[in-house]
Amino acid sequence: MSETIRLARTEDAERVREVIHEAYALIRELNLHWPAAHADVALVRDNIAENDCYVLEIDGRIAATITLSRKEEVRHWTDLPFLKWFAVHPDYQGKGIGGRLLAYVEREVVLGRLGAPAVTLATAEKHPWLLPMYERRGYERFIAFDPGNGDGTMHLLRKILNPAKFGEVHSVSGDRRESR
Template identity: 65%
Template sequence: MSELFRQAGVEDAERLREVTYEAYSLIRELELKWPAANADLDQIRDNITQNECYVLEADGIIVATITLSKTDEVKAITDLPFIKWFAVHPSEQGKGYGDKLLNWVENTIIRDKEGAPAVTLGTAEKHPWLLPMYQRRGYESIRSFDAGNGDGPMHLLRKIVNPELFEQVNGEQAAAQ
């Protein structure tokens, strides 16, 4: 079995729409208003071109995807990188692909390429397993809020990927205040 981590291109849009749509079925059932849950092909293409969308291929087939946002979605709260649109095709879940892709993005992209001390992502409290899953992976809630759109409490989570740099940046910020 061969595995390949890479950045997605627009030629991957149809497969990414399938992976995302199938993986987000519970999101739709919970009536969460997450853009990825009902993204059409144009929205998938926009995500690929406006952000950094990464995939994990197993034997030449995309099985998982995640996006490093390049928009200002959470800049008012934090200047740390924000990841979104994380999905593993249901037929490939339970095989460790999501864990492998998230580890790769956290370390190779966020820590090494971006040089960031930590990464952020958002999730809904009413989702039955996402918040505990991210907490087991070392993410901690740094802000909880209700956007008033029916999704209920949402959590902005942070994971430190470079502890030394995180301490250095926090020390500099504290000294500047």
Template identity: 60%
Template sequence: MSEHIRQAGERDAPAVAELLHRAYEPIRALRLSWPAAKASVEDVRTNIVRNECYVLERDGAVAATLTHSLGGEVRDATGLPFVKWFAVEPLLQGSGIGSRLMEWVERSVLLGKHRAPAVTLATAERHPWLVAMYRRRGYETVLTYDPGNGDGQMHLMRKILDIDLYRRYILANPDDIAAKYERTRPAP
């Protein structure tokens, strides 16, 4: 079995859209209104062009995907990078490939290429296992909010990639939600 991680190109849009459709079936069943859950091939193509979309291929087939958003989903709350549209082929979930892709994007892209001190993502409280999964991966909830779209409470979560860079970031950005969280978090 061979695995390869690379940035997706427009030609990957059909395969990524099919993967998202299969992997996001539980999201649709929960009636969460996440764009990735109903993304068309054209939506995926637009995502690939506008953002940094990565795929993990196993034996030449797209088995997992994760997007580093270059848009403004959380720019009103934080200047930290935001990842979205994370999906793993359902038959391969639990095999570690999603963890390998996420770790690679965090280390090689966000910290290595962009020198990001931390990364953010958002997930729904009512999903039965995503909040716990991201916590196991080192993410902490820095903000809970209700977007008013029927999804209920959402968690904006943050993972520190480099503690020294992060400390400098929150000192330089006191109005960032990450800095506010650090000032108000309970002592360990």
């Protein structure tokens, strides 16, 4: 079994949409208004073109995806990199594939290439297992907010990847911990 992690290309959009659509079935059942859960191929193509969309392939087939945003979704709270659209196709779930993709992006991209001391992502409180899963992976809740769209409380989580550098950059007075 060969495993490859790479940036997605526009020609990957249909398979990436399939992975996200299948993985996000519960998100739709919970009636969460996450763009990825309802994305068509055009929106996935836009995501690939406008952000750094990574895929993990197994034997040449895309099994998982995660996006490092280049947009300003969380800039009013933090200047740390933001991950979104994380999905593992159900055929590959429970095998550590998502964890390997997430760890790669944290280590090689966020810490290595960008030199950022921490990374952020967001999830909904009403999702039954995402918050505990991210917390087991070292993420901590640092901002809770209600987007006012029916999703309820959302949590912005952060994982500190380089504690020494994080302390230099995000002192108590410079860290925007308040909830909005």
